[in-house]
Amino acid sequence: MAPVTPVDVHPLPPGAETGAETGTETGTETGPDSAATLLQDAAAHLFNARNAGTYTAQVLQGVTAVAGRVAECTRPFTGATPAELKQRVDGVDLGTPLADTAAALEELEGVYLRDAVYFHDTKYAAHLNCPVVIPALVAEAVLSAVNSSLDTWDQSAGATMIERKLISWAAGQLQLGDSADGVFTSGGSQSNFQALLLARNQAVEWLKLDPETDGLRLPSLLEKLRIFTSADSHFSIRKSASMLGLGYDAVVSVQCGTDHRMDPAALAGELARARSEGLVPMAVVATAGTTDFGAIDPLDELAAAAREHGAWFHVDAAYGGGLMVSGRHRHLLDGIHRADSVTVDFHKTFFQPVSSSALLVRDAATLRHVRFHADYLNPAAAVDRPNQVDKSIQTTRRFDALKLWLTLRIMGADALGALFDEAIDLASSVGEVLAADPDFELAAGPQLSTLVFRYRPLQEDGGRLSEGTADRLNQDIRSAVFASGEAVVAGTTVAGRHYLKFTLLNAEAGVADIRGIIDLLRTTGASLLAAAQVSA
Secondary structure (H helix, E strand, C coil): CCCCCCCCCCCCCCCCHHHHHHCCCCCCCCHHHHHHHHHHHHHCCCCCCCCCHHHHHHHHHHHHHHHHHHCCCCCCCCCCCCHHHHHHHHHHCCCEEEEEEEEHHHHHHHHHHHHHCCCCCEEEECCCCCCCHHHHHHHHHHHHHHHCCCCCCHHCCCCHHHHHHHHHHHHCCCCCCCEEEEEEEEHHHHHHHHHHHHHHHHHHHHHHHHHCCCCCCCCHHHHEEEEEECCCCHHHHHHHHHCCCCCCHHEEECEEEECCCCCCHHHHHHHHHHCCCCCCCEEEEEEECCCCCEEEHHHHHHHHHHCCCCEEEEEEECHHHHHHHCCCHHHCCCHHHHHCCEEEEEEHHCCCCCCCCCEEEHHHHHHHCCCCCCCCCCCCCCCCCCCHHHHCCCCCCCCHHHHHHHHHHCCCCCHHHHHHHHHHHHHHHHHHHHHHHCCCCCCCCCCCCCCEEEEEEEEECCEEEEHHHHHHHHHHHHHHHHHHHCCCCEEECCCCEEEEEECCCCCCCHHHHHHHHHHHHHHHHHHHHCCCCCCC
16 A cells, blocks of 8 residues: 655644643643643644645545555455454554544554455445445545535535435436425435335325324324335335334235236235225335346336325335436336336445435425424525425435536536446346356346346256255355455345345446356355355
8 A cells, every 4th residue: 555645734833742742631731731732733623724735635645545545456355354353443542642644544544444345346246335436536525524514505505506406307317297306315215214204194194184084093094004015125115114103014015026026916906905904005115126136116007006096106216226327228217207206326326425315206295294394493484595404304414415416517427327337238248157157046137237146056966956055055155255355245035045146336347357256156165065164
């Protein structure tokens, strides 16, 4: 790693000492002079006009440290164990500050940078973590320093307008209509939660207005509500139901076809059954890009079923939302324009740093369900100010929209789409490789950029490795490969059986890179079998 060049912080008066040197951390000096020195030293670290030069120099040191580490990376992970890292971190004395930024960065190298998991490496193929684009990193530096809070106009001003412009842009890409609106969130789980919160409150509002249900207490209303979603949908749907007071049982798991897409006929049957039992279909949640298989539910047909039963139609496009800028695969989102709400994670297939997500809604008026007026923040009388807190379940909120803004202004949407298209094409090619390899079983053909498969070689008698042995072996393969640091792959279960998973989002990776991972998985599996090291 390139050495970090020390840069002096704001100097103290001649002869003055730092708080660490005078012992103020341990309370050995508490007089006026010591307190004044400590305050002066602390003030030298505040970002303001007086310290602008110090800010530039020290941030540059941090940037140089990261760039140097990335430049030297030859694999996605070092293989450091939890015990090793815990020992190193536990050895840091937080009560004693270091001499300067250079010293702190040198320490950080040993407790974090050296052993971080690097998503930019072509042998990282595990989760929905993307390599990030440089314009978004520029934005991170800007938004962190200015530190706007996107709750009220008097804390954000232009940032408010930029976020609103981007929401309008994304809603336009999905053709949600002129009344669409939305807000940036921390991620797909929060976006899904807010969507179901809106759906729940909309359903309760309707039930209270219905003469046949008037007078029912809220708990009675909630007991009747049901959410219908694919058996392969994200866990946040069930978690949200629990947090909304509906319980896990309120989520009806709808059967999928062999392609892992929700079966419209099965949904129709579940909706009819619920109605016949006096239950209320609160929402239908479709998925545009399931976590394991990248499956995109038949959105048009599911939207029609939801409309027929008066249910809110939400599309979780946290993964597949990047298709809105795809040059070749945009058609996979056909029908999404009929959604009442959509989740999009820009920190997945738009190659943005965490966190950057959004909830989009077809009708801006439905956001009233999360509005709350606080006199000190957004009083009801302040109707002339565009306060984003009126749309959000968060109060203090980072200006994460700036990352996407600068990315679009520097790269353009088509360039982002090209990166995602490349990942989809790579998955298609790797799928063919795995399907033709006798040592591996492919659970399903790729639909976006994920592949679920397992190592299950042929035996001498011509049969496959037993299911139970294959289950244990594939778990141990994943662990061993991660411990080696040579590659990072994910794992999942299909019909109760353990599989490996590739999630491919790196446009720099080629088929040869992924073949290298496949060969590593094969040799690791063969070695474990030969040494009888498959765990019990």
